[in-house]
Amino acid sequence: MDVMAKNKKVIKFIIADDHILMREGLAKIISMEPDLKMVGEAADGAQAIELARNIDVDIILMDINMPNVNGIEATRVIKKEKPHIGIIALTIHDQEEYLFELIRCGISGYVLKDVSPDDLVKTIRGVAAGQSFIPPSLTTKVFQEFNRLANQRDQQHRHYGLTDRELDVLHQVAKGLANKDIANVLYISEKTVKNHLTNIFQKIGVNDRTQAALFAIKHNLVED
Secondary structure (H helix, E strand, O other): OOOOHHOOOOOEEEEEEOHHHHHHHHHHHHHHOOEEEEEEEEEOOHHHHHHHHHHHOOOOEEEEOOOOOOHHHHHHEEEEHOOOOOOEEEOOOOOOHHHHHHHHHHEEEEEOOOOOOOHOOOOOOHHOOOOOOOHHHHHHHHHHHHHHHHHHHHHHHHOOOOOOHHHHHHHHOOOOOHHHHHHHHHHHOOHHHHHHHHHHHHOOOOHHHHHHHHHHHOOOOOOO
C-alpha cells in the first residue's frame, strides 16, 4: 500500500467492462487500497453514462470495446456532461488510433490490461490528482501525431496563401458581418475590406462571401 494514501481523500471509482470476471478482478485488487472505493460497475458504455450522471464519482475505468455503446463514445458523452470526472481507458489494444481518438474525447489515462496492480493504482491516484498518463511506449507516437496535425494546419494556411489580415477579414465574414461592420471591427477602411475580400476570393477559389464563409468553416480556417 502507498503510505501517502493514508493522508488522501477517498477516491470513488466506477469500472466499465463487459466481462464480469474483469470487473470483479479489478474491483478486488483496487478496493484493497483504503483510499479507493468502488461505487458502481457497468457492463457497457450506456450503463457507464447513466452511472456517471447519477453517482458521485471521481474516476471511471473504461474498457474500449463494449456492446451497445463503446468506451470511446461513452467517454465523449461523459466528458461533455461531467468534465471533472477522470477517465482511464483500459484496453488490450496497444494501437495509437484508439489512443488518439480517446485523447480527443478527453481521457486522462490510457492503460493496457496487462499493467501491474501497483501501476494501475498509481495511475488512478495520479489522474484523481489532475495528472495524465500515457504508456511510455506510445508517448513518442502521440507527439509525432500532434506535430503532424500542427504542420498540416500550417501547410494548409500556407497553401491558400492567406495573410493574417485576410484571415481576420475571413473570420468576420464567417460571422456574417457586412463590409462596413468588418471595417469598424478591424479599424480599417471599407475599401481595404473590399480589397482583402477580392484577394481572399481569388486565393481560395470562390465567387462570393457566402461561399467564402462556408469554405472557411469547412477547412477550419477560422476559429469558433
